[in-house]
Amino acid sequence: MKDPRQNFNLRGHEQAERVFGEALSSGRLHHAWLIAGPAGIGKATLAFHLARVLLGAETPDSPAARRVTAGTHGDLLEIARAVDEKRGRLRSEITAADVRPVQAFMRHTATEGGWRVVIVDGAEFLNRFAANALLKILEEPPPRSIIFLTTSSPGALLPTIRSRCRPLVLSPLSDAEMRFVLPDVRDDVLARAHGSPGRAMFLAQDKDGAIASFVTEILRGKRLDADMMALVDRVARETEGFALLCDLLGEGLAERARSDVGHGDLSHAALAAQQRSDLETLRRQTEGFNLDKAQAIRQAVELAAHA
Known part of the structure; x- marks a missing residue:
């Protein structure tokens, strides 16, 4: 499976896309969205897809899309667990230092004159200080800014963070969707993956x-x-x-x-x-x-x- 930043092949989450699209079309787009669902189901892929919608980067070979894929788009910021260089694995939490760039990012004018988008991938890993820092931003969001939070454990988030986000709850992919996304994975593995492409790749x-x-x-x-x-x-x-x-x-x-x-x-x-x-x-x-x-x-x- 591709990195979510590079993956234009979103499958199985049409209802979530529809809800977001209707909010965008109405002109009453909420400033924060909580994308929840089982691990590996495509939460980050959806977050980047919605970010590309806002940034005019839906066409893979467009300049904006190439900047999103390369991680160089000036109006998109991703926050996630950093890699522990000594141990060669992801750290156990997202810290206040990881969240701090969001404040400066939100204060700046959009470089391309549109939306500013922040993706917090794995919001359940925010430690107490990081969560409180993010909460301050959610309480006073700048105009034309959107924050997408992804989580496999909504209950692990502060209630005050959840209450400031509009939820998008993702359902497992169907058997046909799983087979489309992962055509080369064994049937027994897909059966144990419970509609989660990420879990299927892990089991494979x-x-x-x-x-x-x-x-x-x-x-x-x-x-x-x-x-x-x-x-x-x-x-x-x-x-x-x-x-x-x-x-x-x-x-x-x-x-x-x-x-x-x-x-x-x-x-x-x-x-x-x-x-x-x-x-x-x-x-x-x-x-x-x-x-x-x-x-x-x-x-x-x-x-x-x-x-």
């Missing part, structure tokens, strides 16, 4: 299905043995192997909890929910502190074992 990293098979065996109660340790070491070495294994284990535990609730077994449902929560804590700690992933995988397997 398990190219031979070995991690998914491993997780299935663990969820069925199989304990680690000598034959499985080679896979544990392999997964630990892969860039996204540990994250993928935790994701699949977490999904399996969530399904276990739903099944237990359906059968009226609330105690086991609560246990599965707690196991999933503990797994997420293990993942955050392992990735945040760069701990031994092979050891963490063994802990994850123990966490997911049947009671």
Whole structure:
């Protein structure tokens, strides 16, 4: 999949486009929009699409579109988690220093005489100071300025930020839309992606299905043995192997909890929910502190074992 800044192939979010288009046509365009939906569903792609609408950059080979794609358009500013150069991964939060350029950007006259657009991608990662800095901007927006916030966790945002934004809630893509966007991805991967192209690409990293098979065996109660340790070491070495294994284990535990609730077994449902929560804590700690992933995988397997 393309970077959202470069992706002109928006699919599956026609209703959100229609709502925004009607507001723009009416001349009563709200100054802040909260684009919410599951991870990987296309929230940032939609934000850049709407930004191009405002900036007259919808035609891919137009000068304005090329500037948006290159990140050099003077009237478009993107705020997101920065890369931690020491660890080679995204930082855990968006800081006040990351948000600070928005204030200066909003004060300047639009370089091309139109709208000024800010995209805050992953607004749930705003720390307290960054959120308060952004809130001040939302409370007193300059004319002809728009802020798009994307989030997979609207509840993690300050209520005062949510209340100042008009929501655009995105739905999962249909099977046909998923196949159009990802024509080369296996059917079993698309089925597990729940209408999210980004999740499908993440799952597709398990190219031979070995991690998914491993997780299935663990969820069925199989304990680690000598034959499985080679896979544990392999997964630990892969860039996204540990994250993928935790994701699949977490999904399996969530399904276990739903099944237990359906059968009226609330105690086991609560246990599965707690196991999933503990797994997420293990993942955050392992990735945040760069701990031994092979050891963490063994802990994850123990966490997911049947009671």
